[in-house]
Amino acid sequence: MSNFCRGTAHLNNDLKGIAEAFNMTNIKNLWRFKSQLSVEYEVIKITHLFSKDWHEIFTGRTHQDSARRLIIIDKKIDTLYGDDIRTFFDNAGIKTYFLLIECSEKNKNIQTVIHILQQINDISLLRRSEPIFAIGGGILLDIVGLAASLYRRGVPYIRIPTTLVGLVDAGISVKTGINCFQQRNRIGTYYPPIVSLIDISFLKTLPTNEIKKGFSEILKLAIVTDKTLFDLVDEHGLALLENKFQDINIADKIIERSIMQMAKQLNPNLWEQNLCRLVDFGHSFSPLIEMQSHKNGIPLSHGEAVILDVYLSCLISKNRGILSDKEFIKISTLIDKLGLNKYHPLFLYLKYLQKALDEIIVHRNGLQNLPLPTRIGSAEFYNDIKANDLEQAIKHTQLKKRVCIK
Amino acid sequence: MSNFCRGTAHLNNDLKGIAEAFNMTNIKNLWRFKSQLSVEYEVIKITHLFSKDWHEIFTGRTHQDSARRLIIIDKKIDTLYGDDIRTFFDNAGIKTYFLLIECSEKNKNIQTVIHILQQINDISLLRRSEPIFAIGGGILLDIVGLAASLYRRGVPYIRIPTTLVGLVDAGISVKTGINCFQQRNRIGTYYPPIVSLIDISFLKTLPTNEIKKGFSEILKLAIVTDKTLFDLVDEHGLALLENKFQDINIADKIIERSIMQMAKQLNPNLWEQNLCRLVDFGHSFSPLIEMQSHKNGIPLSHGEAVILDVYLSCLISKNRGILSDKEFIKISTLIDKLGLNKYHPLFLYLKYLQKALDEIIVHRNGLQNLPLPTRIGSAEFYNDIKANDLEQAIKHTQLKKRVCIK
Numbered sequence: 001m002s003n004f005c006r007g008t009a010h011l012n013n014d015l016k017g018i019a020e021a022f023n024m025t026n027i028k029n030l031w032r033f034k035s036q037l038s039v040e041y042e043v044i045k046i047t048h049l050f051s052k053d054w055h056e057i058f059t060g061r062t063h064q065d066s067a068r069r070l071i072i073i074d075k076k077i078d079t080l081y082g083d084d085i086r087t088f089f090d091n092a093g094i095k096t097y098f099l100l101i102e103c104s105e106k107n108k109n110i111q112t113v114i115h116i117l118q119q120i121n122d123i124s125l126l127r128r129s130e131p132i133f134a135i136g137g138g139i140l141l142d143i144v145g146l147a148a149s150l151y152r153r154g155v156p157y158i159r160i161p162t163t164l165v166g167l168v169d170a171g172i173s174v175k176t177g178i179n180c181f182q183q184r185n186r187i188g189t190y191y192p193p194i195v196s197l198i199d200i201s202f203l204k205t206l207p208t209n210e211i212k213k214g215f216s217e218i219l220k221l222a223i224v225t226d227k228t229l230f231d232l233v234d235e236h237g238l239a240l241l242e243n244k245f246q247d248i249n250i251a252d253k254i255i256e257r258s259i260m261q262m263a264k265q266l267n268p269n270l271w272e273q274n275l276c277r278l279v280d281f282g283h284s285f286s287p288l289i290e291m292q293s294h295k296n297g298i299p300l301s302h303g304e305a306v307i308l309d310v311y312l313s314c315l316i317s318k319n320r321g322i323l324s325d326k327e328f329i330k331i332s333t334l335i336d337k338l339g340l341n342k343y344h345p346l347f348l349y350l351k352y353l354q355k356a357l358d359e360i361i362v363h364r365n366g367l368q369n370l371p372l373p374t375r376i377g378s379a380e381f382y383n384d385i386k387a388n389d390l391e392q393a394i395k396h397t398q399l400k401k402r403v404c405i406k
Numbered sequence: 407m408s409n410f411c412r413g414t415a416h417l418n419n420d421l422k423g424i425a426e427a428f429n430m431t432n433i434k435n436l437w438r439f440k441s442q443l444s445v446e447y448e449v450i451k452i453t454h455l456f457s458k459d460w461h462e463i464f465t466g467r468t469h470q471d472s473a474r475r476l477i478i479i480d481k482k483i484d485t486l487y488g489d490d491i492r493t494f495f496d497n498a499g500i501k502t503y504f505l506l507i508e509c510s511e512k513n514k515n516i517q518t519v520i521h522i523l524q525q526i527n528d529i530s531l532l533r534r535s536e537p538i539f540a541i542g543g544g545i546l547l548d549i550v551g552l553a554a555s556l557y558r559r560g561v562p563y564i565r566i567p568t569t570l571v572g573l574v575d576a577g578i579s580v581k582t583g584i585n586c587f588q589q590r591n592r593i594g595t596y597y598p599p600i601v602s603l604i605d606i607s608f609l610k611t612l613p614t615n616e617i618k619k620g621f622s623e624i625l626k627l628a629i630v631t632d633k634t635l636f637d638l639v640d641e642h643g644l645a646l647l648e649n650k651f652q653d654i655n656i657a658d659k660i661i662e663r664s665i666m667q668m669a670k671q672l673n674p675n676l677w678e679q680n681l682c683r684l685v686d687f688g689h690s691f692s693p694l695i696e697m698q699s700h701k702n703g704i705p706l707s708h709g710e711a712v713i714l715d716v717y718l719s720c721l722i723s724k725n726r727g728i729l730s731d732k733e734f735i736k737i738s739t740l741i742d743k744l745g746l747n748k749y750h751p752l753f754l755y756l757k758y759l760q761k762a763l764d765e766i767i768v769h770r771n772g773l774q775n776l777p778l779p780t781r782i783g784s785a786e787f788y789n790d791i792k793a794n795d796l797e798q799a800i801k802h803t804q805l806k807k808r809v810c811i812k
Contacts, residue, residue, distance in 0.1 A: 365532050
């Protein structure tokens, strides 16, 4: 749907069909453009994606009229699954071009995007009917999504997350991005895939540490939106960590619930017109400190930084009497149980926490909009966090850490 | 408006509020995301923009709550109007940061975008309420638009075109872009400004050659959409070229009409979901040949390349008996009258024309979708252009050129 209208009264007759009088302003010669972009994409949960049963997904849903595909894949995933994927496409009679990407926060930069764009350009993919496959973790999905959104102002792509973070977060989101100017995801776009394919079976080869990072995002979501999800993780988290989500019954429950909650948060606000976002929980202090940790201190992965931010936010909430001690302890205990780290030197520096807070104020257009849990499964936004709140939290953590280390 | 629904029947009760049964498919575990992005932006025609009468435009429409603005401006425009602009903002009590850009097709690249992004980042502009001003021609608007769309996944910006092409084309469009891999505008986004301010008075300092380039785009539009516009250009074009559009009565008529026609074409198809675009007239053969001309041959500006493409397309149309000889001669005569060139060596090479045609087939997803005028003010799309059509057109041009040179 679209229309435009105009502010002047002196229209020629033959232009009247195009324009309509616009009576909201007294400024002459004003045209107002109105248009709506309809976005529709699917998230499909599939097990053993590259078995032949799923040909239908690839042909029916991702255009049948061309038999060429560019597969952009994390190098590690290619080592593990590359043969299966090649066989799958060969059997389907689809010619593939593979582009292997070495994925790291360091490589999540403009050079990697240009490298991908160059490859797309070399192959001369058709603008609409030869979608790109992005197969890998959150970093890969973010980079490929950005490249897809930029080439010819947007070509179609399919997200296939292979990590737990990818399955419950990057796989569901429409955000793309790269790091730039030592800032996390400073450059990016909102660009939905045509379909996102969620296959839990990838997790069986994921290192335990990567599963832990995924739990950071699930826990983040559970604490501010869903007590049942929190309880599920509390009850089954440790077992899932051990069996790498291959206890399908339980794994399904937790992943589906996470996806639903993410969807509930993201879908009404795909382009982040509202800057009060519950999913920003764990993402207020962490972006700056994560980037900083790569320059000095012990490098933090995204998942590690997120859970440190979650813990800090819960602590602030508890100190302010918003979150009860009992609920705080439940959260703190679950973080420990999953083997996630609550301590990191950079999270004990007021300077960095303050700097991170200053930066999110710019990002949230002048407001802190800090989500603080009020109880497990619920949160509210706060705008009056002061140095004092941060100092108090630091002191608590220092004390606990000492006890913990003893 | 947004919603999402799900394909399985085994939903937990407490998730039912979020999801609804989805009965279009028999695939279990499918979520369908639906969302609509509402886009609204204004094009306002103003004369003598940086006079104090227009403070209202800048304060009322472009957020009052912050008094900092980044002005990204073509270096040449800054030399001519920089003092006025600085005085304007000083008087309004707005602190400005100026970033001067050397604009050329060669500099329309990723390095310039990164340079702009770096500046935005250094100033730490608020995400929503400190819009960027882009002041310059089509190249500047395209580059700044891309940077604005990428920084924090999109920050607001205002377009102020200062060339005739800018006023009737780039100023109205939501397209952003840079050249990459020797391809014109290969990388870009669709990203509307919050407002586009159209000030004809900038044209008084524009070199005549730049006015001519603007006529290329106006003529292109007129031939395929609007006979009255064509007649206006036929009658007044030469005078406007001489007085640089400062005969406001006539200038207004032609520019308003061009904007209306552009709006009519662009607005229902802002994201180019429909690849049959009348405004692609003059933009089928020209993108490749324009880029090629910078490598060998006589370098072509965009406007020059467009009118060569317009002429070639009209010739093909005439040779096929679609466009009458009489109408063809009217078009050809007007091109001459405005002093636009109909001859360029690269447009006489079958190899390049064929390569350009191959490339637009990729860009238009497997079809030529070549707009050919059926009469002045109207066109249809063709998909069966063959080497023979191109050869015949080349022969005609070679012959005419010889006569012309004699």
